[in-house]
Structures are given as structure tokens and as C-alpha cells.
Amino acid sequence: MILDVQNVHKSYGKEKILKNLSFAIEEPKMVALVGPNGSGKTTLLNIITDLVNADSGVIKIMNLSNKKPEIFKETSYMQDNSVLYDYLTGYDHLQFIGDIQGLSKQQIFLAAERIGMEGYLFKKVSKYSLGMKQHLLLTMAILNDPKLLILDEPLNGLDPSSAIRIRNILWELYNEGKTILLSSHNLSEVDRLTSHILFLKEGHLIAEDLSLNQRTLYEITVNDPRAAEKYLENHNVGVKHMGNNQIAVFMHGDTLQNVLQSLLDNKIKVLDLNKKVTGSEDRYQMVFEQKDV
Ligand SMILES: Nc1ncnc2c1ncn2[C@@H]1O[C@H](COP(=O)(O)OP(=O)(O)OP(=O)(O)O)[C@@H](O)[C@H]1O
Numbered sequence: 001m002i003l004d005v006q007n008v009h010k011s012y013g014k015e016k017i018l019k020n021l022s023f024a025i026e027e028p029k030m031v032a033l034v035g036p037n038g039s040g041k042t043t044l045l046n047i048i049t050d051l052v053n054a055d056s057g058v059i060k061i062m063n064l065s066n067k068k069p070e071i072f073k074e075t076s077y078m079q080d081n082s083v084l085y086d087y088l089t090g091y092d093h094l095q096f097i098g099d100i101q102g103l104s105k106q107q108i109f110l111a112a113e114r115i116g117m118e119g120y121l122f123k124k125v126s127k128y129s130l131g132m133k134q135h136l137l138l139t140m141a142i143l144n145d146p147k148l149l150i151l152d153e154p155l156n157g158l159d160p161s162s163a164i165r166i167r168n169i170l171w172e173l174y175n176e177g178k179t180i181l182l183s184s185h186n187l188s189e190v191d192r193l194t195s196h197i198l199f200l201k202e203g204h205l206i207a208e209d210l211s212l213n214q215r216t217l218y219e220i221t222v223n224d225p226r227a228a229e230k231y232l233e234n235h236n237v238g239v240k241h242m243g244n245n246q247i248a249v250f251m252h253g254d255t256l257q258n259v260l261q262s263l264l265d266n267k268i269k270v271l272d273l274n275k276k277v278t279g280s281e282d283r284y285q286m287v288f289e290q291k292d293v
Helices: 041-048 090-101 105-115 130-142 160-175 187-193 225-233 256-265 280-289
Strands: 003-012 015-025 030-034 056-061 075-078 148-152 179-183 196-201 204-209 216-222 238-241 246-250 270-277
Touching: 003 041, 015 041, 015 204, 030 041, 030 187, 030 280, 041 056, 041 148, 041 179, 075 130, 090 105, 090 130, 105 130, 105 160, 130 148, 130 160, 160 179, 160 187, 187 280, 196 280, 204 280, 216 225, 216 256, 225 238, 225 246, 225 256, 256 270
Parallel strands: 030 179, 030 196, 075 148, 148 179
Antiparallel strands: 003 015, 003 056, 196 204, 216 246, 216 270, 238 246
16 A cells, blocks of 8 residues: 555634545555645645644555654655745755755756756755746655655646656656656646546545546437437446437447447437547536536
8 A cells, every 4th residue: 555545634723624535545656636726735735744734534655654754765745835945056955855865966966867957956946937946846856766756736837848848757757666646736737647636625535537438428419319328328338418419428448339339229320429538627627617528
């Protein structure tokens, strides 16, 4: 078990932020935590890394309580840039972590190079742009070569080429067997990174697997949508009457051919067909704005 979060409650004053929230990451994965402003994403990440105490609940990282400082040998946490010191250089920040973790100068340079911040390593943070600060925070997060990276908005404020570079690095880390839990508001970036999404809604998590076959939706126009809906429901595919003569069919491993065959077998005429790949933005609207896709 890489991360196990069980029955976490957290309130600030009368406001209940997290309500009996549980989830687990059992194998290396990239997971995105998505939710509206103020929904509690940072609070949850702070609780996982024990920077904030939950009111109740149990959290384990690699089977160790998150209260044990040893977890930071295998885990890193990228917070927002308010943790940086303006009057220190990027290198100072990295050296501080390097000293705690017993890392060499060379390891620091290699990490900075990997992220692409070697050009301004010795500048003061007060002279950094938002994107440069993100680069430094990410370099700090990869420095100890952790198995679990917890990243709060890692793609915030990056120009397109930086975003591509960071996305590729996240992919590389994932391919090396690391687990990445990241929060993001940028849903098109989330779609490019992962199909495992945790929506944080009103203190609860809704887990979505948006892998390609779960995201493929066919809008089919038929002569008898009610009958089509009825027949397809028996075929274990997600189906929804969209009004007029249209039905939306979510493919869950079933092939399009089977679906069409089943309609034909039941003497239902297919008049039109439109393929749509839905993304986390569509699901976000469904989850948070109760809109149909
Ligand atoms: N230290 C604190 N004291 C009181 N309330 C807090 C504190 N920290 C966070 N909150 C409140 O908890 C709620 C969740 O905040 P949090 O920062 O976790 O949300 P978020 O989902 O990360 O938001 P955003 O997407 O805007 O970064 C907000 O209503 C916030 O005002």
C-alpha cells in the first residue's frame, strides 16, 4: 500500500471541509485531485503530509503512520510558492534539503538540470517569475528521489514549453515506478497526464477512471430511442436518452459493433452516429454542475 487515507474529518470552525474521507493508492499511479476553489484540496494534502492535523482519521504512507518523520525519506511534498524565501537563491533552498537528506552537490545540480532551472540556480528567489518558482519547487520535490510525490498545483503558471517539459518529467517519474498525487485546476493538463481522477466535492471524494474506453461516448440517433435504451441496458453498456431520437452510449469494454448489432437484432434503425471523447472537463461539469455531457 502506497497511501492509505481512512475516515478523515476536518473542520475549520463550523465549516466542515473533509467529511469522513477515505481513499487508497495501492500501486504506483498518477492520480489527480480536482475540485473547485476552497473545496479542501490543499487541506487534504497538508493533512496527508502531517502539516495540518485532521480532527480524526488514520493515514499511512508505505504502511507507516504519516506522523513518523521517516516517511519523508520516500515522500516529497510540493507546496505553493509561499514556502520559498525571497532573499535566498534557488540553490540555497536545494542545499538546505540536500543537507537534511545527505545529498551531494552533484545530485542537486542533476535535479536542477532535469527540471531545467540550472540557468537561474544562483539568482535570488525575489527575482524569479511564477514559472521559475514552480521549477524550483519541483526540483525540491524530486531531490530525494521519492517514491511518492505529492504536488499541489505543479503546473500552475507555466508557459507552454515549461508545461510540456514538466509533463514529460512527471511521465518519466511515473514510468520509473513513482506514485504522483497532484492537485490541479487545469483539466486539459490533467487529461494529458492521467486517467485517474479524484473529484473532491462537498468534503467527499468521487473516484473516476477516465481511461479511453471510459471516456468514449457515442451519440446514436435511432428511430425508437426508448426501446434502444431498454435493449442496450441489458447489454451492460451505459446508456442515456438525450431527448429527440438521440441516445448517448458509454462504451465499457463492449465494442461498437456489438452495440449496433444488438440494435439491428431488435429492429431498431440507426439513423446517425457521432463519436465523442469526453474529458475531465465534461466529468467536472457532470459532478459539480450536474450537467449532462
Ligand atoms: N488555516 C485555516 N483556517 C481556517 N480556514 C481555513 C484554513 N485553511 C483553509 N481554510 C478553509 O478551508 C477551505 C478549504 O481550503 P483549501 O485551501 O484546502 O481549498 P483548495 O481546494 O485547496 O482551494 P484552491 O483550489 O482555491 O487552492 C476554505 O474554505 C478555506 O478558507
